[in-house]
Amino acid sequence: MVMNIADEKFERDLIDNRARSVAHLFIDRVAKSGQDEAYRFPQGGAWKSMTWAQTDTHARQIAAGLVALGVDAEDRVAIASSTRLEWVLADLGNMLAGAATTTVYPTSQLADVVHILTDSGSRVVFAEDTDQVEKLRSGREQIPDVVKVVVFDGEGDGEWVMTLDELRELGRTRLEETPDVIDDRVAGIKPQHLATLIYTSGTTGKAKGVRLSHDCWTYEASAVDSTGLLNAGDVQYLWLPLSHVFGKMLLCLPIQVGFPTVVDGRVDKIIDNLPETQPTWMGAAPRIFEKVYGKINTMMEADGGAKLKLYRWAVEVGTKVANERADGREPSGRLAIEYKLADKIILSKIRARFGGHVRYFISG
Structure with missing residues (x-):
């Protein structure tokens, strides 16, 4: 924002x-x-x-x-x-x-x-x-x-x-x-x-x-x-x-x-440790977040089918919401509804697997 x-x-x-x-x-x-x-x-x-x-x-x-x-x-x-x-x-x-x-x-x-x-x-x-x-x-x-x-x-x-x-x-x-x-x-x-x-x-x-x-x-x-x-x-x-x-x-x-x-x-234990320790936030260099994102993509592509389609849709919705917030606006209307749905059925499950209830990633 x-x-x-x-x-x-x-x-x-x-x-x-x-x-x-x-x-x-x-x-x-x-x-x-x-x-x-x-x-x-x-x-x-x-x-x-x-x-x-x-x-x-x-x-x-x-x-x-x-x-x-x-x-x-x-x-x-x-x-x-x-x-x-x-x-x-x-x-x-x-x-x-x-x-x-x-x-x-x-x-x-x-x-x-x-x-x-x-x-x-x-x-x-x-x-x-x-x-x-x-x-x-x-x-x-x-x-x-x-x-x-x-x-x-x-x-x-x-x-x-x-x-x-x-x-x-x-x-x-x-x-x-x-x-x-x-x-x-x-x-x-x-x-x-x-x-x-x-x-x-x-x-x-x-x-x-x-x-x-x-x-x-x-x-x-x-x-x-x-x-x-x-x-x-x-x-x-x-x-x-x-x-x-x-x-x-x-x-x-x-x-x-x-x-x-x-x-x-x-460093090689970060991705494995996140679901075990359930942090709410982490400060790191951008490359670490890229690795986490890459592992999530690999995991979802391996699952394929409807789950992969839902994941890609959720990421697209999340990107739109991020862009809105970067412009100083909270999502509204259809986008807000889609975001709640995406968060419930996809994004929350990813957080649970890769970091519990992570709210903040701070890039140094």
């Missing part, structure tokens, strides 16, 4: 009274929705859930572990991993410790990783697996500022590399000794403090770090929330690379609004 910005309705108070930082935003969400589902993730061939309160426990332990390692306010802590629950927890741990997340694509070559880590001055690196650890180990002499590597899937070496569980245990000990250590860190975070460094190649030369403050993220989250498009009853499907600015925004948004997020970065 094309809309004049002056006519757009939004809740200004949500923006004006936004949280001071991502850490404050998260603490507020835990207080409001502690026992509600926060994240859903694949584990052992099944889907597991984590509440906001459970997420808070994990994130605080990680944050306290980072403090124990000597990470100070606005120190950079890198994450080199694909999209998965541990990425989310590590980032939240960084936020609660008052640190800033440096994002590293797991596919980056050693030279690029070394540049990002040295340019950012990162002190700790969260690494997804042994492949990422070995990459870091091969460049260790070039990244002297990195005091510790924390691996999600793999073993520690008792010296430079430790596991995520070992970091959490370190954090538990620190919290027993100093229960207020994380609350004190959060109290010191200001809106203009650095929250994220995202590296982009830019136009020439080496990748350049884009400095993004806490206020950047809380503004984006509150601005989307102010439109009323999403609510606590929604379910997000998140697969986008969290090293990308759009992916990070999609991490902050559910903390602002309070809906659960399905986290699984395996």
Whole structure:
């Protein structure tokens, strides 16, 4: 739908009274929705859930572990991993410790990783697996500022590399000794403090770090929330690379609004996962939606006959409705009747098979 910005309705108070930082935003969400589902993730061939309160426990332990390692306010802590629950927890741990997340694509070559880590001055690196650890180990002499590597899937070496569980245990000990250590860190975070460094190649030369403050993220989250498009009853499907600015925004948004997020970065599993997880919306690049549409077409063509004819008719009706809405009009008359019929007999069945009650697909 094309809309004049002056006519757009939004809740200004949500923006004006936004949280001071991502850490404050998260603490507020835990207080409001502690026992509600926060994240859903694949584990052992099944889907597991984590509440906001459970997420808070994990994130605080990680944050306290980072403090124990000597990470100070606005120190950079890198994450080199694909999209998965541990990425989310590590980032939240960084936020609660008052640190800033440096994002590293797991596919980056050693030279690029070394540049990002040295340019950012990162002190700790969260690494997804042994492949990422070995990459870091091969460049260790070039990244002297990195005091510790924390691996999600793999073993520690008792010296430079430790596991995520070992970091959490370190954090538990620190919290027993100093229960207020994380609350004190959060109290010191200001809106203009650095929250994220995202590296982009830019136009020439080496990748350049884009400095993004806490206020950047809380503004984006509150601005989307102010439109009323999403609510606590929604379910997000998140697969986008969290090293990308759009992916990070999609991490902050559910903390602002309070809906659960399905986290699984395996691109080849998206189409299979949608009917299993029943999301109501998903942000993605256009190519993903093209793949979903292509699989639906293949499925319907295989069925053939009357079902295929009905499907093509429903798609034609849906296209007309989309064009009407793009021009700022809702369908009326015969088209409105046809759309209700098409939705009832065809489109609703497709949604049930390929994504439950999906209402929104957002293209980044």
